[in-house]
Amino acid sequence: MGDPSAGKTGAWTVFVCMLANNFTLGIAFGTYGAFLSHNEQAFGVARDTISFGMSAVSTTLGLSALIMGNAVRRLTPRRSIAIGVAATACALAGLGLTTSFAVAMAMWALLGFGAAMAAILGPVAIAAEYFPGRSGKMLALTNLPLVLFVGPWAVTTILAELGREGTYLLLAALLLPVLALVLRLKVGTQAVASEVQQFQANLPLRAIMSRKDFWLLSLGIAVIAATGTAYTVHAIPFGRSAGLSGPASAVMLSVYSGAGLAGVPLFGWLADRIGAPRALALSGCVQCVSWAGLALAPPGGFLFLSAMLGAATTPLTMLHGTAMAQMFGGNGAGRAMGYSYAIKLPFLFMASPIVGYAYLQMGDYRPAFLAVAASLMVAVVLLSVASLTRRRPRAQVAAEA
Template identity: 30%
Template sequence: MRMVSAPGAMPVNAGRFAHPAWRMLIIAFLAQNCAIGMNFGIYGTIVAALEANYQTSRALAASGLAVMTMVMGLLSPVAGELVRRYSIRTLMIAGTLVNAVGYVLLAFAPSIEVVLLIYGAVIGPGVCLLGVIPSSSLVSNWFLAGKGRALGFVNMPVFVAIFPLLTALVLERFGLVGVFLMAAAISLLLVLALVMVVSSPGERGLKRYGESEGEAEAQNAGADAEGPVLTGRQINASRSFQVIWLGIGLLTAGGVMMTTHIVPLALDKGLELPAASLLLSSFGVCAAAGALLFGWLADRIGGQKAIVVQAFTWTLPWAALLLLGASAAPLIIVAGLLGLISGAIVGLCGVVVSAWLGSQNFAAAMGYVYFYKVPFLFGAAPLAGYLYDRTGGYDLPVIIHIATFVFVGLMFAFFRPRKIGDAVSS
């Protein structure tokens, strides 16, 4: 006899991948990649075209993503609160429509100043409503078992690898107008998937993936099964949250420094530009695999221990940079290892936030984490450049980052959080 679960839930013996959580996972993956992956994949390919089209400096032409990222960080706490109060589907659809409008405006922008204004005032808010916070929150709402792998999958930067080639083809035939209109069309097509978003299983009387029947019934009945909903002030005052944003900020600084300086570092060692560029490609491809690998690890040993492993393991390829010379193959392998471990940061952040603060506080806490990450995002690369100018090499910035990774590993190894809500995979 076939057993069934509570009304509206999936049959107990239904196929593993028949659960609606998997559909939400795919939609969140597409949303995150359209928000972040597509933007980063496109922009790096069009910098030279922007410089030539608007007769501007390379510095201004390359500033669009920096402006967008800064606005995203500043608005992240607002986005987190919106996700707690309103439908994720509505916010995501609003975000992709805002992006579509922004891309159309970019297609006909008369100057580089207007381009940067659009990236800050339109694309930045749109990405904030579509990207990391709502996408990761959607996954956190739907997954209990396997949350680490799910968050890792959502944050795989696949479009970063796809869109440079696609953008180059469109740019060659149709110019910047064609590139931006392509992005607008893709944003509009995404709406077809976003209309299927269900913010949480409770809206449909369902259970989260991996959740027991008793937990699902309590959730659907409105019981406070996950602990209290914290205010923004309470989240910021939490010692657990402070450890998260400091640790994730320092790890993020390492990733930003490396993606910005890995090619100049290789050139400084004596590699030619084509070979040096392969290091960045190796870094990017392996980062996608790292998101899944460390998501799996977090599901096995818990997010806190996974961050300890990530931080200490990351010191090894960084240290190898101090020892290797102008040999392309070893440097490409090391770059891949750097990317593999770097790709874990966003997913592990989500796992630890959910485990320590509870799914009910996930969106708001993630928003504040991204707000506090702004100085790390914008300070890491210039600081490395400044130290390079002062010392004539990259050894000092590399050593500083290794020290920060050791600090993060020790901090997470010895910290004992007071967990609020569901302790995922721990």
């Protein structure tokens, strides 16, 4: 096929990866809130219980990224992405056909697996192999949050016409042409991927886990990631509880996601200028103000506050990776990212149910949102202290190892 990074073939590869990302990760996170009340009724569970579905998605996504990383090297990126797209289609169809909450939890877990394979592991393998000089640009285009932007509003509108079952089955059907396009990709693997992983593995675990700034950053990022996940789950129910219509509440979540189109490049520029830890702390400050504003402001200010929150939250994955790279360099960033992600998994699992439980107990989202704002103040302190920690030279890290 030649070098897929050149000309139309490279553009086609990026386009297909963008579709796979949006129709797996985008659907998993961008539509969950729109289905929330419908799933409550279908499965006969309360708000705190149904929120565990998003916990299953987030936890399985993280575990799959950690566990399946080596397996993806033995598969071709095309097969990895195809497996993820197919898994997502099966999960969506299963959600539309079942009325068992236990089966639904398994389907949400399958959504997390599908998103990890199709939206994270496969495209990263392609970027590393075929776009070594432009991997950042390739992944930025792949991760454009298009479905996250339009998904909440679109699904809310379709639900009114097709109902819960029909909407899930329609989403599953949309994955079939995406799968066909993925299977037409002609991208494989090469030995350099294994060599890069071996090089990264040269940095021992002790050299990572003994650093205070690693723990401070990881814990601060965990709080931010958890609160961001909680917002995607509860934004639409929160808007409706405040008196907004279903479509208006969905627009609020769409604005949150769409603001990432501006937030990702902005905070990427800041990370290069002032360092990722400081950029993360600034992001946490903006999020803290936004959550407090949502709790205290009238509904007329929700769109603006959601945009602020989205612009500061959606760059988290990019800032997380940049922080690990700045701390450990090329020979340790990948391994450090994996361990750091493992630290935040418990936070991802518990945040959404806790917010749902608080709503059930108080009948009001505002106290829970103020508590989220307070937790983000803690995250800002952790990230600020990490940014003040003197970064040791890479040579010193290697010598200590």
